[in-house]
Amino acid sequence: MSTVKEVVLAERLGLPRSQLKALRDNETLKSPAHWHLEHSHIVYTTAGVEALQEALKIGEPSPAPTAEDPAEATASHNEPVKEARRQWLSTHVLMAEETLTELIVTKVYPRNPRCLQARLDGDPHPHTVRVRDNRNFVPGMKLMAVKGPTSGVWNHRGRCPRRKGHW
Known part of the structure; x- marks a missing residue:
């Protein structure tokens, strides 16, 4: 079902x-x-x-x-x-599928470990992305995300980096 x-x-x-x-x-x-x-x-x-x-x-x-x-x-x-x-x-x-989009990390929020700021390639406007843990993300990293159902917040899909700056 x-x-x-x-x-x-x-x-x-x-x-x-x-x-x-x-x-x-x-x-x-x-x-x-x-x-x-x-x-x-x-x-x-x-x-x-x-x-x-x-x-x-x-x-x-x-x-x-x-x-x-x-x-x-x-x-x-x-x-x-x-x-x-x-x-x-x-x-x-x-059957409406989520479309994965590649985003580039622009800012990591040290006080909020569940969010970071990223942008689409070629788009100067930043977007908020929910992640499991932003500790190992660094600006410039690419991640896959889907646009959330409400409020324009994106949701990260996939693994988090194992080490700082490295997948």
Whole structure:
């Protein structure tokens, strides 16, 4: 079963987390089936993302059924809608990959061992990067990071240097 964090889901859908919380509070999304707590993060299951998509009417075509028998029209209309939802979910929410980007360290904060300042190659603007431990990083080192889901803070991916200035 595939899961996705609420923070990431809210960013990918362009919704405020308060709207997702309201759906959880009014029992549109039920706790163990659609979402659960995992290491102090709210995590949505595939069924939860589908229920959220159903509640918000996201990613579905909406042609009106045109048949003489309404039950037949609804049955034939639901299959393409369900397939369109599955495709939308897999491309936009569940399988969206993080893109690793190479950054160059520009400053190491001695008072905050969990952060450092880095920039993209060719970009003069610095970015804050969260790392496990900045003790062995030095300015000029290259590291791989992904842009965080909120606030523009980047997250380091990979190993930290074993010695000061050396991978």
